[in-house]
Amino acid sequence: MDQLNFAAPGFPSTPFLCVDAATMDRNLAAMADRAAMAGLSLRPHAKTHKVPEIAGRQLALGAVGLTVATLGEAEVFADAGCTDLFLAYPLWVTPARAARVGALASRAALRIGLDSADAARELGRAVAGGDVQVVVEIDSGHHRSGCRPEEADAVAQAALDNGLAVAGVFTFPGHGYGPGKRRAAAGQEAAALSAAVASLAAAGIAAGTVSGGSTPTAAEADAGVLNEIRPGVYVFNDAQQVELGTCGWDDVALTAVATVVSSAGRNVILDAGSKVLGADQPAWATGGGRILGIPEARITALSEHHATVAIPERMPLPRRGDILQVVPNHVCAAVNLADELVVVRDGAPAGTWAVAARGLNS
Amino acid sequence: MDQLNFAAPGFPSTPFLCVDAATMDRNLAAMADRAAMAGLSLRPHAKTHKVPEIAGRQLALGAVGLTVATLGEAEVFADAGCTDLFLAYPLWVTPARAARVGALASRAALRIGLDSADAARELGRAVAGGDVQVVVEIDSGHHRSGCRPEEADAVAQAALDNGLAVAGVFTFPGHGYGPGKRRAAAGQEAAALSAAVASLAAAGIAAGTVSGGSTPTAAEADAGVLNEIRPGVYVFNDAQQVELGTCGWDDVALTAVATVVSSAGRNVILDAGSKVLGADQPAWATGGGRILGIPEARITALSEHHATVAIPERMPLPRRGDILQVVPNHVCAAVNLADELVVVRDGAPAGTWAVAARGLNS
Numbered sequence: 001m002d003q004l005n006f007a008a009p010g011f012p013s014t015p016f017l018c019v020d021a022a023t024m025d026r027n028l029a030a031m032a033d034r035a036a037m038a039g040l041s042l043r044p045h046a047k048t049h050k051v052p053e054i055a056g057r058q059l060a061l062g063a064v065g066l067t068v069a070t071l072g073e074a075e076v077f078a079d080a081g082c083t084d085l086f087l088a089y090p091l092w093v094t095p096a097r098a099a100r101v102g103a104l105a106s107r108a109a110l111r112i113g114l115d116s117a118d119a120a121r122e123l124g125r126a127v128a129g130g131d132v133q134v135v136v137e138i139d140s141g142h143h144r145s146g147c148r149p150e151e152a153d154a155v156a157q158a159a160l161d162n163g164l165a166v167a168g169v170f171t172f173p174g175h176g177y178g179p180g181k182r183r184a185a186a187g188q189e190a191a192a193l194s195a196a197v198a199s200l201a202a203a204g205i206a207a208g209t210v211s212g213g214s215t216p217t218a219a220e221a222d223a224g225v226l227n228e229i230r231p232g233v234y235v236f237n238d239a240q241q242v243e244l245g246t247c248g249w250d251d252v253a254l255t256a257v258a259t260v261v262s263s264a265g266r267n268v269i270l271d272a273g274s275k276v277l278g279a280d281q282p283a284w285a286t287g288g289g290r291i292l293g294i295p296e297a298r299i300t301a302l303s304e305h306h307a308t309v310a311i312p313e314r315m316p317l318p319r320r321g322d323i324l325q326v327v328p329n330h331v332c333a334a335v336n337l338a339d340e341l342v343v344v345r346d347g348a349p350a351g352t353w354a355v356a357a358r359g360l361n362s
Numbered sequence: 363m364d365q366l367n368f369a370a371p372g373f374p375s376t377p378f379l380c381v382d383a384a385t386m387d388r389n390l391a392a393m394a395d396r397a398a399m400a401g402l403s404l405r406p407h408a409k410t411h412k413v414p415e416i417a418g419r420q421l422a423l424g425a426v427g428l429t430v431a432t433l434g435e436a437e438v439f440a441d442a443g444c445t446d447l448f449l450a451y452p453l454w455v456t457p458a459r460a461a462r463v464g465a466l467a468s469r470a471a472l473r474i475g476l477d478s479a480d481a482a483r484e485l486g487r488a489v490a491g492g493d494v495q496v497v498v499e500i501d502s503g504h505h506r507s508g509c510r511p512e513e514a515d516a517v518a519q520a521a522l523d524n525g526l527a528v529a530g531v532f533t534f535p536g537h538g539y540g541p542g543k544r545r546a547a548a549g550q551e552a553a554a555l556s557a558a559v560a561s562l563a564a565a566g567i568a569a570g571t572v573s574g575g576s577t578p579t580a581a582e583a584d585a586g587v588l589n590e591i592r593p594g595v596y597v598f599n600d601a602q603q604v605e606l607g608t609c610g611w612d613d614v615a616l617t618a619v620a621t622v623v624s625s626a627g628r629n630v631i632l633d634a635g636s637k638v639l640g641a642d643q644p645a646w647a648t649g650g651g652r653i654l655g656i657p658e659a660r661i662t663a664l665s666e667h668h669a670t671v672a673i674p675e676r677m678p679l680p681r682r683g684d685i686l687q688v689v690p691n692h693v694c695a696a697v698n699l700a701d702e703l704v705v706v707r708d709g710a711p712a713g714t715w716a717v718a719a720r721g722l723n724s
Binding site: 007012013014015016047069070089090091092094096097115116118119139143144145146174259260261262264267269271272274275276278279280281301303304305306308320321330332333336337338339359361362 | 456699
């Protein structure tokens with residue numbers, strides 16, 4: 001990402017989130033190419049960016065559809081013209097949600113995640129006659145939602161018994177988020193999905209879609225088992241991906257632009273805190289984010305409106321008023337705090353994108 | 363907080379943030395009474411709630427004005443009619459911000475924090491002739507922003523030399539956020555403020571306002587030194603305050619209302635994750651938040667849209683579709699993720715409050 005004069009006219013007051021469009025476009029193309037070369041369908045998770053303009057680019061580059069986490073996100077992207085949506089979440093279908101599911105299914109191909117036979121029965125009753133496909137969620141080792149692979153047949157059968165089509169199986173190998181863990185997680189992902197496909201096959205049910213993937217594991221996805229990946233973070237990348245080795249600094253497309261407002265000793269205080277960056281900080285992270293161009297710096301504390309940045313002895317100390325770019329630990333969290341993203345192209349401000357699905361958690 | 367039927371008409375789909383108005387009103391009155399009995403002015407930090415309706419109640423109960431963290435927050439509360447605002451932040455005054463400061467100062471008594479002589483000179487030049495008072499920020503041990511107590515005179519003198527009035531001194535004893543730390547932090551707060559007042563007095567400068575306080579230290583505030591406190595979280599309280607012993611469960615006025623969407627063994631998965639609760643989790647916390655009414659439960663993991671809740675063996679296991687109330691670890695972060703708060707009064711939904719200053723970080 002180029003060093004820019006963020007104090008120039010056309011940029012808002014700090015702190016704000018800035019997207020380097022060229023880097024983002026390169027990230028989008030690289031993942032699309034990787035998926036195509038591996039023979040995998042790409043269904044990016046739009047929860048990372050929540051921006052219709054970015055979804056449009058993903059689809060134009062060949063994505064088969066979008067993944068979303070909530071009905072609210074699905075509605076935003078359907079409004080934006082996306083006609084193939086996968087709600088990868090074990091939805092609890094209240095009557096209000098059933099009506100929304102029905103409305104969505106009438107204007108987009110809609111897939112919904114499920115991880116129990118009970119959920120299949122409830123969804124089937126709720127959207128009876130609606131054109132909704134289900135994808136059975138498998139726990140591949142992250143131990144969050146998802147059934148065991150050998151239970152997949154029962155869940156799928158319950159879906160069929162209740163008038164729902166079964167599109168296939170999916171998993172989220174979130175336990176790949178740790179140093180040195182992604183290869184093993186990708187292996188478990190493939191093993192769990194393979195077992196789930198076998199479970200369905202034994203019951204005479206075809207698993208058309210076999211979907212996995214996260215940004216760390218996408219490069220390790222086993223194309224002998226999977227036929228779809230759902231990475232999200234790759235659009236922008238973040239400090240976690242840099243520290244995990246999933247990407248390099250040059251692949252970071254989103255930063256929080258922040259001003260030095262105070263300093264003491266070798267610490268400087270930036271005006272971007274957890275209300276801009278998010279507070280995600282896994283135990284293996286070096287701090288509360290990273291500073292672009294000063295990889296030796298460490299964010300040793302985050303308050304709501306302050307980042308405390310330790311600058312090593314040998315480095316020049318930024319001064320009050322200097323503007324730095326902070327790479328958030330978890331870009332999905334940072335984006336979800338912002339109403340808009342400031343776009344930079346060819347070294348100049350190039351408008352803003354509304355984070356249209358921000359805060360739509362239900 | 364009463365057990366309510368959150369599936370009833372009038373409530374939105376989960377997850378959402380819910381305010382128990384009676385509990386909140388009790389919290390507001392208790393802090394107002396405590397401050398009045400101690401002879402302390404109360405200037406609540408509005409960054410916690412960001413809601414004009416709540417600010418109005420605080421002022422009606424005798425608050426001398428509001429504390430805010432950003433110019434954007436100040437503008438929202440000035441729009442709502444607040445005429446006395448303290449921006450407790452070491453603002454970097456760009457020309458754009460100078461214009462906003464001037465506009466604010468023309469419609470409200472405006473105080474701004476400062477922690478260096480350079481900052482005083484810059485602010486003085488930027489708002490020359492404007493009616494802005496400065497409050498010198500002191501580091502009392504939190505080691506974030508703030509000058510050393512013995513430097514307070516130089517900062518104050520630079521302010522005076524540059525045409526600014528000096529209202530006094532302030533500190534934020536944020537290092538009181540830890541088990542067993544609040545009393546010591548309150549002691550350091552009083553010592554640092556006392557030394558800063560002495561520094562000003564030796565230079566012939568009166569410190570009219572001597573301001574400290576956070577929710578954990580508010581009850582320990584030394585009224586022999588301080589004459590103002592600025593707690594914020596007390597409005598709602600949160601899991602951190604419960605775990606620090608600052609409040610009891612009955613004092614929790616805000617929860618995230620969430621549905622059980624999946625379960626495995628003794629774990630249930632709720633549909634409120636870090637995009638609803640925030641990801642704040644100090645090392646001493648028991649988990650990613652607490653469950654109201656099930657104090658033995660532990661939130662062992664938070665994803666963006668999932669909370670993994672471990673239910674002890676002897677407890678009844680919540681079932682899919684059951685609705686639980688999650689007490690966020692840090693309520694300021696949770697509120698800043700929501701566009702509105704659902705208000706409950708007399709056991710029934712009583713409208714919503716817009717989080718009017720949400721996301722206004724600059």
